[in-house]
Amino acid sequence: MQKGGYVYITTTKKNTVLYIGVTSDISVRDYKHKTKFYENSFTKKYNVDKLVYYERYDFIEDAIKREKQLKNWRREKKINLIKSMNPEFKELSMFSYE
Template identity: 55%
Template sequence: MSEHCYVYILTNKLNTVLYTGVTNDLVRRIFEHKEKMVEGFTKKYNVNKLVYYGVFSDIKSAIQREKQIKGITRQKKINLINIMNKDWKDLYRDICG
């Protein structure tokens, strides 16, 4: 998966907190969140369930999309997640192959 860049949204067990991030290695980055290797917001609020991701061919496009998502309302983020993942299941196993 490392030839692409990704924007992702994580949530917590109760789906009450949303976190948006960007990476060039989605499997590694989500693993780091799950293992609480990432200091800060996701570790503090136990945000480690992958509910959305988008694939981009370059980091510039991925960062641009990350900024767009961070700038929209919570409801629009929920709508975006629902389009890809209406049951809000953890997509981590799906991306691990």
């Protein structure tokens, strides 16, 4: 059985830094970003824990391909992608870990 996946974008409270990642479980990954689970991670260092965009894929391999594509985009194109789903850059997580 194939496992699906997500590509997602998180940012800071002021939307200054963008982080693009991929995961098979977006709830767990969101929790780990918000609780600073990974000690020496980019997301902890820059406090990038606000989920603002995601795409779901039936196959994790497709999510990985999309992640690589998005990481090669210029910032402006990434911002426009986020705005297409979430114009106000609202927190999309349904959890609060504070």
